[in-house]
Amino acid sequence: MIWTMKLQHWPFHHPPFPTSSHRESISPVMQRSRTQRSIWLFSQRRMFLGLFLSAVLILPWLAQTVQSYTLPVRVDRWLEVRQVSGDVTYSYAPDNQIQPATVGETRLQRVGDRMTTGEDSNATLLVDTGIGFVEIFDNTDLQIDELTVTASGGRVTRLNIMQGRAQLRVRSFLNPESELEIRTPAGVSGVRGTQFGVGVNPNGQTGVLTEEGQVTAEAQGVTVYVDAGFQSLIVPGEPPTPPIPITNDVTLDIIDLQRDGDSVYIEGSIDPLSQLTIDEEPRDVDPDGRFSFRVPREGRDRIPATVSTLSGSKQDYELAVP
Incomplete structure (x- = not known):
């Protein structure tokens, strides 16, 4: 069916629209x-x-x-074990079943995944896509806080070191949204491509040392830039100290060592940014490096001690019991 429309033209001598007289005749x-x-x-x-x-x-x-x-993107991110020595274990969240770490097989991938090292033990972890390496030393407890990728492809890596010592070698990031942070009980250290060390005492006191590049140390709302060749100390509840040149000092000064019944009283000092192990146990030191405590004698004439620095130097001692 075809529809047609017929157009009717007004004669030329008539106006094309109704006149005022016509409008008056329009009904209400x-x-x-x-x-x-x-x-x-x-x-x-x-x-x-x-x-x-x-x-x-x-x-x-x-x-x-x-x-x-849509900023965080779920992708396959991980830290893979590339080298182990001694007692190195891991656990996966949420069951936290402890298992021995295996080279090339053990991967930390989820928030809460954890790795620990025992006395005289260490491990090297590869960050995915070759961003860099994380080496953890003896008596260290490391945990995954975040492994994500941003919408633009930036990789965000946040690790938590609750105790112990680690060194990181990280290449420069190409994506401005990429981040790598090390969190400790005392503060946060952030990098965008560098080589640096972090040490955490049992009381949370944290040392940060930069060998290449630059590290930011943050605590209590204060940010300190630690350039290559410098180190800074973060005491829980306080801002980071101003950076000072790296000392790399493994000296152990004994002020007092004496028998006290079935125990041995030990008092001394080390560099505040070094770490102390006595009788195979990590020990706390004050912000000025001083310490004092007792250890069981157990019939021994000598007590082992070790001083380690953030750059990896280490010195063993034998403390003679009088």
């Missing part, structure tokens, strides 16, 4: 109809204008909200 019903149509058209224009303005205001906010929710 027609006038109301025209008025209602004008009101309807006006309301439709207001409605479309309101929708347009709402879209202009809401769309940027919606895009920003969607972007914020």
Whole structure:
């Protein structure tokens, strides 16, 4: 079926629209109809204008909200064991079953995955895609806090060292959103490509040492930049100390050592940024490096002690019991 429309033309001598006399003859019903149509058209224009303005205001906010929710991307990220020596164990969250670490097979991948080392033990972990290596030394407890990828491909790595000592060798990041942080009970150390060491005493006191590049040490709202060749100390509850040149001092000064019944009283000092192990146990030192405590004698004439630095130097001692 074909629809046709016939157009009727007004004669030239007649006006194309009704004259005033014609408008006067329009009925009140027609006038109301025209008025209602004008009101309807006006309301439709207001409605479309309101929708347009709402879209202009809401769309940027919606895009920003969607972007914020899509920032972390779930991908296969990991720290893989590449070398072990001595007693090195790991556990996967949430069951936390402790197992011996195996080269090329053990991977820490999820938040809460953990690795620990015993006395005279160490392990080297490869960060995925060759970002760098994390070497943890004896009596160290390391845990995964975050392994994610941003929407732009930046890799965010946050590790928690609750106790012990670690060295990191990390290449420069190409993506500005990439981050690597080491968290400790005293503060946070962040890098974007460098070589540095972190040491944490049982009381949370933390030393940060930079060998190449630059590290930021943050605590109590204060950020300190630790350049290559410098080190800084973070005491829990206090801001980082101003950086000082690396000392790499393994000296153990004994002030007092004497029998005290079935125990031995030991008092002395070391470099505040070094770590002390006596009788195979990590020991706390004060911010000035001083210490004092008792250990069981157990019929021994000598007590083993070790001083380690953040750069990896180590010195063993035998403390003679009088």
